[in-house]
Amino acid sequence: MFKKIVIGGTFNRIHKGHRSILNSAFQIGSSVVIGLTSDRFASRFRIEKVPPYMDRKNNLIKFIEKFKKPYDIVEIDDSYGIATIDPEIDCIVVSEETLLRAEEINAIRFKKGLGKLTIVVVPIVLANDGKPISGDRISSGEIDIEGNILKS
Amino acid sequence: MFKKIVIGGTFNRIHKGHRSILNSAFQIGSSVVIGLTSDRFASRFRIEKVPPYMDRKNNLIKFIEKFKKPYDIVEIDDSYGIATIDPEIDCIVVSEETLLRAEEINAIRFKKGLGKLTIVVVPIVLANDGKPISGDRISSGEIDIEGNILKS
Numbered sequence: 001m002f003k004k005i006v007i008g009g010t011f012n013r014i015h016k017g018h019r020s021i022l023n024s025a026f027q028i029g030s031s032v033v034i035g036l037t038s039d040r041f042a043s044r045f046r047i048e049k050v051p052p053y054m055d056r057k058n059n060l061i062k063f064i065e066k067f068k069k070p071y072d073i074v075e076i077d078d079s080y081g082i083a084t085i086d087p088e089i090d091c092i093v094v095s096e097e098t099l100l101r102a103e104e105i106n107a108i109r110f111k112k113g114l115g116k117l118t119i120v121v122v123p124i125v126l127a128n129d130g131k132p133i134s135g136d137r138i139s140s141g142e143i144d145i146e147g148n149i150l151k152s
Numbered sequence: 153m154f155k156k157i158v159i160g161g162t163f164n165r166i167h168k169g170h171r172s173i174l175n176s177a178f179q180i181g182s183s184v185v186i187g188l189t190s191d192r193f194a195s196r197f198r199i200e201k202v203p204p205y206m207d208r209k210n211n212l213i214k215f216i217e218k219f220k221k222p223y224d225i226v227e228i229d230d231s232y233g234i235a236t237i238d239p240e241i242d243c244i245v246v247s248e249e250t251l252l253r254a255e256e257i258n259a260i261r262f263k264k265g266l267g268k269l270t271i272v273v274v275p276i277v278l279a280n281d282g283k284p285i286s287g288d289r290i291s292s293g294e295i296d297i298e299g300n301i302l303k304s
Binding site for chain 2 (some may be wrong): 115
């Protein structure tokens with residue numbers, strides 16, 4: 001078991017892919033720190049409007065309370081946030097598409113003399129059409145949060 | 153927790169790097185399958201002589217019995233072994249230097265219609281000189297299994 005796991009994201013609606021990462025993190029960690037993107041940072045690479053930080057945070061809390069484990073939600077304004085700062089963090093859970101970011105975080109930690117993190121790479125969850133589930137595809141009404149096709 | 157974790161290696165002497173991978177695998181998995189290289193395969197990329205399969209296997213059993221969890225040791229003759237065949241395996245633990253192999257295993261599983269594995273990447277354990285601990289460096293008498301420098 002890991003002492004303190006870090007994950008990050010925008011968590012606009014808790015879709016199947018989010019749940020896979022959250023489940024893994026809470027199952028193998030004694031505690032979890034979640035870096036939740038600020039409104040400014042979340043909108044930077046998105047076309048669709050992202051719900052406000054507090055809505056996303058409350059939604060997330062509703063989902064993770066069932067794990068009955070200590071957690072912390074911190075606002076992040078870049079992709080590194082607390083992961084390159086906290087010496088107690090020992091593991092990061094990412095999806096296949098963000099593995100490179102985790103490797104970058106480890107390179108920064110190494111340079112700073114902090115221990116590298118164990119990286120847990122969770123497979124991307126696919127929608128029924130075999131393409132990845134993503135917040136953008138859900139926001140545009142293409143699929144639902146379970147990966148069912150709504151329009152083609 | 154994962155149901156069935158796979159790891160692989162030659163496990164010639166159980167050094168600090170091996171222990172890090174074995175500890176992670178047994179801590180986050182309900183059961184572990186260990187692909188242990190055959191004598192033929194283990195010697196393929198090594199200069200130093202590798203101890204016989206049965207010696208390595210018995211040594212490994214001595215170390216992992218303390219975890220008190222179900223395990224299986226299978227002889228492997230290539231880098232893929234059981235990891236690309238067994239549908240029940242859900243996770244693979246590798247070190248930083250073998251991450252690419254794990255990604256290749258997932259690509260093969262995907263092509264075969266098997267579920268991709270969660271990949272757990274454990275940081276390489278460094279010897280006291282800041283270079284990685286490896287079986288070759290131990291065999292040549294350069295470092296001991298704890299990463300202490302014996303000769304420079």
